[in-house]
Amino acid sequence: MKTLAIDTSNQTLAIAVVDGHQILGQSQTMAVKNHSTALMPAIQQMMQTINVKPSDLAQIVVAKGPGSYTGLRIGVTTAKTLAQTLAIPLIGVSSLKTVAANCVGVSQWIIPLFDARRNNVYTGVYQWQGDTLMTVIADQHMSLSSLLALLKKETSGEVLFVGSDTAKFAATIKEEMPLAVINQVSVWDYPSAAVLAFLADQEAPEASLHAFVPSYLKLVEAEENWLATHEAGADAYVEKI
Incomplete structure (x- = not known):
């Protein structure tokens, strides 16, 4: 097909x-x-x-x-x-799911980010269960600070951020969530x-x-x-x- x-x-x-x-x-x-x-x-x-x-x-x-x-x-x-x-x-x-799905073999929560301006983002939370990428938190528009507060509350901080816009927020993410991983596989960001x-x-x-x-x-x-x-x-x- x-x-x-x-x-x-x-x-x-x-x-x-x-x-x-x-x-x-x-x-x-x-x-x-x-x-x-x-x-x-x-x-x-x-x-x-x-x-x-x-x-x-x-x-x-x-x-x-x-x-x-x-x-x-x-x-x-x-x-x-x-x-x-x-x-x-x-x-x-x-x-967002399309970008998250690039991250094959990742076990932790996957957080794709798109810049929505004024320190806001479009984001969602995804996780692989076998060969299926599941939605943990539905796509939404929110402030970066609200997203990080939510993730700190719900996880140990060991999550993966992915997307070409992530670099804009990397310093803030690492300051708030030292255990978070910023994607380094460039093809996954697109x-x-x-x-x-x-x-x-x-x-x-x-x-x-x-x-x-x-x-x-x-x-x-x-x-x-x-x-x-x-x-x-x-x-x-x-x-x-």
């Missing part, structure tokens, strides 16, 4: 085509400035190179977030369009579309393509401001009635 996997949830553009557990082709680029112009040509070129036609695909897998708002919209929209056009299932997988495709075996297809949207975990700042302004206006209006 041939699967096309797409991850544009952050700076990395990662795509892969797998057949069962065989990787037919994959691409991982960290310096793409515009996913909107690079994604479809990259998919077309890869599929031509490995001689796979769109009609050969059995399903589409996409990193659903959290991550870059623009990147997520591009990846999810492309995946939905392809799935609808080809009339095949679409599977969404956590972008999403692999092949890994994303394999994770699809643990996920159910989306029930409705139309209803499937990225998992932002936090509203865009402009949207938050708009809601705050309009909610205040609505409250004032209600008080007048």
Whole structure:
């Protein structure tokens, strides 16, 4: 069963085509400035190179977030369009889980981190149980200090932090959690579309393509401001009635 996997949830553009557990082709680029112009040509070129036609695909897998708002919209929209056009299932997988799944052979809790600005992070907690990567704490947006406080409360401190943004927080992490490990395997810090495709075996297809949207975990700042302004206006209006 041939699967096309797409991850544009952050700076990395990662795509892969797998057949069962065989990787037919994959691409991982960290310096793409515009996913909107690079994604479809990259998919077309890869599929031509490995001689796979769109009609050969059995399903589409996409990193659903959290991550870059623009990147997520591009990846999810492309995946939905392809799935609808080809009339095949679409599977969404956590972008954080995709990074955590790189850490094969790790027994402790795995903490993937994405920078969410203002000393906040997108994070979750994962752990391998046999060949299955289990979610210990669901993906969420939170302050780094809250995350570290939670981990100190729930663990001995021997956890693994992974992700390309982890370096930004490494000093604080080591100060608060001396036993924590900061990942040093560079390829683990970036999403692999092949890994994303394999994770699809643990996920159910989306029930409705139309209803499937990225998992932002936090509203865009402009949207938050708009809601705050309009909610205040609505409250004032209600008080007048």
